[in-house]
Structure formats: C-alpha cells, structure tokens
Amino acid sequence: MSLLLDHQFNELPPDKSINTKFFLETVSFLPPFFDCLGSKVFAFIKSDINGNIRKIRAVYDKDPEKSVTLQDILEAEREAHGAEWPKVGATLALMWLKRGLRFMQILLQSLVDGDRDENHPNLIRVNVTKAYDQALKDYHGWIVQKIFQAALIAAPYRSNFLKALSKGEEVKEEECLENMRQFLVNFTPTVDAIYEMYTNLNAELDYTA
Numbered sequence: 001m002s003l004l005l006d007h008q009f010n011e012l013p014p015d016k017s018i019n020t021k022f023f024l025e026t027v028s029f030l031p032p033f034f035d036c037l038g039s040k041v042f043a044f045i046k047s048d049i050n051g052n053i054r055k056i057r058a059v060y061d062k063d064p065e066k067s068v069t070l071q072d073i074l075e076a077e078r079e080a081h082g083a084e085w086p087k088v089g090a091t092l093a094l095m096w097l098k099r100g101l102r103f104m105q106i107l108l109q110s111l112v113d114g115d116r117d118e119n120h121p122n123l124i125r126v127n128v129t130k131a132y133d134q135a136l137k138d139y140h141g142w143i144v145q146k147i148f149q150a151a152l153i154a155a156p157y158r159s160n161f162l163k164a165l166s167k168g169e170e171v172k173e174e175e176c177l178e179n180m181r182q183f184l185v186n187f188t189p190t191v192d193a194i195y196e197m198y199t200n201l202n203a204e205l206d207y208t209a
Contacts, residue, residue, distance in 0.1 A: 002179035003033060003165050004108075009186040016193040017069045020060050023190070027097070028053055033104060036164035037128070038156040044147075045136075049100045055093035070094060071197055078203075085203050095205055098194045099135055105191050107131035108180045116158075125155045 007029040010022060027049075034046035059077075060067040067073045073090045085091055110127040117126045129152050137145060156164070162176040163169070198204050 002171075002176070002183070003036070003167055004183040005179055008183060009190050011186050012189050012193055016189075016196065017071060018190060018193060018197075020056075020067050020070055020073060021064070023070060024053060024057050024060065027101070030101070030104065033165075036156075036161055038154065038160070038164075042151060045100050045103065049097060052093040052097040052100075056090045056097070059090040070194065071201070074197070074201060074203055078201075085205060087205055091203060092205060094194065095198065095203070098191060098198070099139060101187075101191045102195070103131045103135035105184065105188055106134050108184055109188070112177055112180050112184065122158045123155065124158050124161050125152055128152055128155045 007026050009026050010019075012018065031046045031049050031053075034042045034049075056070075056073070059073055066076055074094070077089050077091050078085055107124075107127050107130070110130050111124065115127055115130065117123055132148055132152060136148070140148065155161075159173075162171070162173060165179070166176060
C-alpha cells in the first residue's frame with residue numbers, strides 16, 4: 001500500500017471550508033513522507049510540519065466548538081488581537097504548514113507530469129528543486145537556502161524514492177504514479193483552499209526563516 005493512500009483528504013464542500021478536526025487527523029500522517037527524501041535536511045521540513053500541526057491542534061483542543069473550520073480559528077485569533085493578525089498561534093503555524101504542504105504537492109505533481117532530467121532520468125533532483133523554488137525558497141533566508149541547495153543535490157534516486165513511498169515494496173513506477181494522482185485529487189484542492197483563505201483574509205505575514 002502507498003504511504004500516500006493510507007490517509008486521504010476528503011473532497012471539499014462547495015464553500016471550500018476545511019473541517020479542522022479532520023484536517024488535523026489527516027495531515028498528521030504526512031510528515032513521514034519527508035523521510036522518503038533521504039537527506040537529513042528534509043527532516044527540517046518534517047519537524048517544522050509536526051510542530052505546526054501541534055500548535056494548531058492545541059488551539060483547536062482549547063475550544064473545539066469555536067474552531068470547527070480552519071477559517072474559524074484564524075478569524076478568532078485576529079479578533080482576539082485587536083483585528084490584527086498575530087505572529088503567533090495557529091495563524092502563523094498554518095501559514096508555514098501550508099508552505100510545507102505546497103512543497104509536497106508540487107513535488108508529487110511534477111513527478112506525475114513527467115518532469116525529469118533527460119541526462120539523469122533516475123534522479124528526482126529536478127522535481128525537488130522545482131518544489132523548493134516554488135513553495136519555500138522565497139521564505140528562507142540566505143543561509144537556509146544554501147543548506148537546502150546542498151540537500152537538493154543529495155536527492156534520492158527516483159526508484160528509491162518511489163520504493164520508499166510504497167513502504168519498501170517493489171511496485172511498478174506507473175502504479176506509484178497512479179497512487180500519486182489519486183492522492184492529489186483532494187490534497188491539491190485542500191492546499192489551494194488554504195492559500196485562497198489567506199489571500200481572502202489578507203492573513204499572510206511578512207516572515208522568513
């Protein structure tokens with residue numbers, strides 16, 4: 001069984017609201033994905049995602065009735081801070097979490113789309129680089145960018161990555177790619193909805209690592 005298909009995201013309702021409880025339950029199973037990338041540098045993203053999930057869950061657990069959707073949590077935090085977005089709590093945690101999820105989404109979509117280095121077809125460096133450049137690079141300072149550039153060079157072989165996603169089983173590449181497509185069906189709209197929510201609420205904070 002694919003690591004990605006063990007816990008899939010639900011289809012969003014027409015209003016694109018995201019149920020907090022289900023979101024937290026599902027997203028909490030994603031951090032092991034970054035173990036499949038091999039390099040210890042990606043453990044940084046994994047740790048960041050775990051930490052942000054914990055912060056959002058702490059806010060939810062404090063008052064579930066007022067935190068039914070992710071937007072409920074953001075709006076409550078803004079109201080509690082005098083109509084300004086706080087640089088703490090779930091607002092900041094979800095801002096960073098969505099970037100890690102976007103990295104994952106772009107990487108998987110790039111693989112599904114068939115992006116590859118023709119000179120090194122069994123490497124996923126081009127896919128990981130695309131994901132990092134589009135999802136995280138702009139939010140990292142110079143030092144962190146240099147660290148990740150080194151990690152991109154050490155990205156695993158395509159075959160090893162796909163095997164890791166398949167929990168060590170020998171699975172045909174097309175089957176792995178089909179699992180990715182299936183996972184992305186609801187994952188991509190969920191990530192898009194979080195970005196759209198931040199845009200609509202003007203909640204994006206000027207903050208880099």
